[in-house]
Amino acid sequence: MKRSSLLLLSMMLVFTMFLAACSKTEEKTGTETPNTTETPKEEPKKDVSLRVFSTFGGTDAARESFQAAIDGFTSKNPNVKVENDTMSANDDGFRTKVNTDMTSGNEPDILFYFTGADAKGFIDAGKVVPLNEVLDANPDWKAGFAPAALENMTRDDGKIYSIPLTGYYEGLFVNKKIFKDNNLELPTDWDKLTKAVKTLSAKGIIPLAAPFDQSHYLIEYFMLSAAGSKGHNSGLANGIDPNWEKGYAAMKELYDLKAFPKDAATIDLSMASNYYDQGKAAMVIEGSWAIGNWKNKEVVDNTTVMPFPVMPGGLGTGKDVIGGFGSGFYISKATYDNPDKKDAAIELLKSLTSPETIEKIANSNGGTSAAAGVEIKGTTQAATDGFAMVASATSINKPIDNVVTPETFSALRAGVQSIVTGKKQPADVLKEAKATEDAGTK
Amino acid sequence: MKGDRKYILIFLFPMAALMSIFLYYPFFKSLYLSFYRTKGFFDKKFIGWDNYERLVSDKLLGAATLHTLELMLYVLIFQVGISLILATMVDNISKFQRFFRSVFFFPVVISGTAISLLFVLFYNYNFGLLNGILTGLGLEKVLWLSESTALKAIAVPTVWHYVGFYFVLFLTAMSKIPADYYDAGKIEGINGFKKMTKLTIPLILSDIKVVITLAITGTLKVFEFVWVISRAQNNTDVLGTYIYKKALVDQNFGYGSTIAIYMVVLGVILALLANRLLKSDEITY
Numbered sequence: 001m002k003r004s005s006l007l008l009l010s011m012m013l014v015f016t017m018f019l020a021a022c023s024k025t026e027e028k029t030g031t032e033t034p035n036t037t038e039t040p041k042e043e044p045k046k047d048v049s050l051r052v053f054s055t056f057g058g059t060d061a062a063r064e065s066f067q068a069a070i071d072g073f074t075s076k077n078p079n080v081k082v083e084n085d086t087m088s089a090n091d092d093g094f095r096t097k098v099n100t101d102m103t104s105g106n107e108p109d110i111l112f113y114f115t116g117a118d119a120k121g122f123i124d125a126g127k128v129v130p131l132n133e134v135l136d137a138n139p140d141w142k143a144g145f146a147p148a149a150l151e152n153m154t155r156d157d158g159k160i161y162s163i164p165l166t167g168y169y170e171g172l173f174v175n176k177k178i179f180k181d182n183n184l185e186l187p188t189d190w191d192k193l194t195k196a197v198k199t200l201s202a203k204g205i206i207p208l209a210a211p212f213d214q215s216h217y218l219i220e221y222f223m224l225s226a227a228g229s230k231g232h233n234s235g236l237a238n239g240i241d242p243n244w245e246k247g248y249a250a251m252k253e254l255y256d257l258k259a260f261p262k263d264a265a266t267i268d269l270s271m272a273s274n275y276y277d278q279g280k281a282a283m284v285i286e287g288s289w290a291i292g293n294w295k296n297k298e299v300v301d302n303t304t305v306m307p308f309p310v311m312p313g314g315l316g317t318g319k320d321v322i323g324g325f326g327s328g329f330y331i332s333k334a335t336y337d338n339p340d341k342k343d344a345a346i347e348l349l350k351s352l353t354s355p356e357t358i359e360k361i362a363n364s365n366g367g368t369s370a371a372a373g374v375e376i377k378g379t380t381q382a383a384t385d386g387f388a389m390v391a392s393a394t395s396i397n398k399p400i401d402n403v404v405t406p407e408t409f410s411a412l413r414a415g416v417q418s419i420v421t422g423k424k425q426p427a428d429v430l431k432e433a434k435a436t437e438d439a440g441t442k
Numbered sequence: 443m444k445g446d447r448k449y450i451l452i453f454l455f456p457m458a459a460l461m462s463i464f465l466y467y468p469f470f471k472s473l474y475l476s477f478y479r480t481k482g483f484f485d486k487k488f489i490g491w492d493n494y495e496r497l498v499s500d501k502l503l504g505a506a507t508l509h510t511l512e513l514m515l516y517v518l519i520f521q522v523g524i525s526l527i528l529a530t531m532v533d534n535i536s537k538f539q540r541f542f543r544s545v546f547f548f549p550v551v552i553s554g555t556a557i558s559l560l561f562v563l564f565y566n567y568n569f570g571l572l573n574g575i576l577t578g579l580g581l582e583k584v585l586w587l588s589e590s591t592a593l594k595a596i597a598v599p600t601v602w603h604y605v606g607f608y609f610v611l612f613l614t615a616m617s618k619i620p621a622d623y624y625d626a627g628k629i630e631g632i633n634g635f636k637k638m639t640k641l642t643i644p645l646i647l648s649d650i651k652v653v654i655t656l657a658i659t660g661t662l663k664v665f666e667f668v669w670v671i672s673r674a675q676n677n678t679d680v681l682g683t684y685i686y687k688k689a690l691v692d693q694n695f696g697y698g699s700t701i702a703i704y705m706v707v708l709g710v711i712l713a714l715l716a717n718r719l720l721k722s723d724e725i726t727y
Binding site: 093095096099100102103120121122124125206211212213214261262263265266267268271275278280405406407410417439440442 | 479481482483485562566567568569585587589592671672673674675676687688690691692693694
């Protein structure tokens, strides 16, 4: 009895010590901040702390390069403290995080985020500032960007809110070795693709790793192949493009040929990518960042990338590519209006988008460079093939979720499984999606 | 007596404040939002009862409700049943009681997402553990998460996760039963199984009622098992995943809030129903 109460007492003591220690450090930081604001004129540069929110965290291929870029800046500017706040882009959670931060007055100083429909809300609400003036005031910096990259960042009102870093492309990644071992030609046209699907599925190899739920890339490339660049990019705003039905029908055709993994309905994108990485699947539709994520050297070395072939009756050219510069750095209005932070934030942004940084990050995530004159050679053959594919593309298209509401895109995604299994007709799914789009944009 | 009031208020205040901020405020905010059509985070428009009209005709919501109820059935039978059996067994042994208590309670401590990821690796068709065993035995691979079996497959980790919690509740309840009852029973000559059905279970009925209510409300909240294991595909969409998809993936907070209200109403009805069905007199020892 006595011993246990003694133990309790000592534990409580330890706890209070912890508490005391915690409160002390808090007091310290508490007194530090007013100090710096009280004596601004004596020091040439004030201590500034900036929060940079991006998706360069977790398993992102460019995580280390990005952290190195920030470290490079802080070592040159010791007065600036940068908090590298990250969240994985794998799920939709980080969209929610960005939007809640934006609405609740907790904006990051610098935000790396999408530029399409996702950004419309907080741009219209004036939470971020147009950066045209800043770019014009720093001509050297502005000249460092490839014109196409800046053009991609320009919104309908002619303003640039975001500064590009690297671009991306999506493509059909093909394991050349599996094709060669099975005496197959690379799937450059529809017949070769269907032949490959038949041969591979008969041998127990997954022809095309794709999830039905996270079917973003699947939908984008099938619609692009079926409806061509124009039909793909017009979304659903001006009625349903009948060619989209062909895209869905082609999915069903491939499904009936057993093109997709048997568990395609329940796997997620990373599992599909994993099947490819493990050499269990011969093809996968992925983004350029996937190259940096794959661990299996044998697979990566044997990988090439090509646009998705045109299906019979499709309007695509066979060289249409999904890609572009889909994200960039924003500066929040609160930071821009804060004279203490403004210059530091701009300097940091300049450093994060310098040609050297862009080159390093593009090399790690396999993306295209937003800097003028910086040719990314590609650290692997697959990356080199990817850049060649983009260079010879007849059109570079933004993904469909840029042109429809999130809810419509969910309806399109949900349609995939019900169409391939024959529960719904493509026309019905598109009609439902159109109704959702109309309700959402009313 | 009068002086006590001050203290009562002081001590109640923190909890009342927490409840209002984290429970009542969000609830009323959801009620408010359920009358709006939201476009992302920045734009909303009053649309009256439109969201509720959509709720009534939403086939996916109906399916999600049915899947939730099916999962609830599994949970009620297996979670409550297994924990009851385990508790009776452990209550009857004198050695290693603590050991079993910790072992059975252990899964409760693990996060649901971690368990789900574990089961993803069990069920995976191409290189999952279960199919690995089957191919090792020379048998055909099985698609564990097919349209007809996926929900049952998800029920397994769901049940397993919380068995330990109810087990501890039952065990505590059983330890409160005075030994005289058992002594009397022994003299009367009941043992083993009869002892469990005639003595133990009737005496802890009020605790069973609590557990059933907890299990019902707990199943309404199931999310991570379904989301991680099957991505809510193949007839496994439950209310938790459906509301997530509507509110956060589709960013339609208005309709998401409407579903939240629906879930609250459904939860209250089910809990009341369970209470009514299990109505019995309180037992005091």
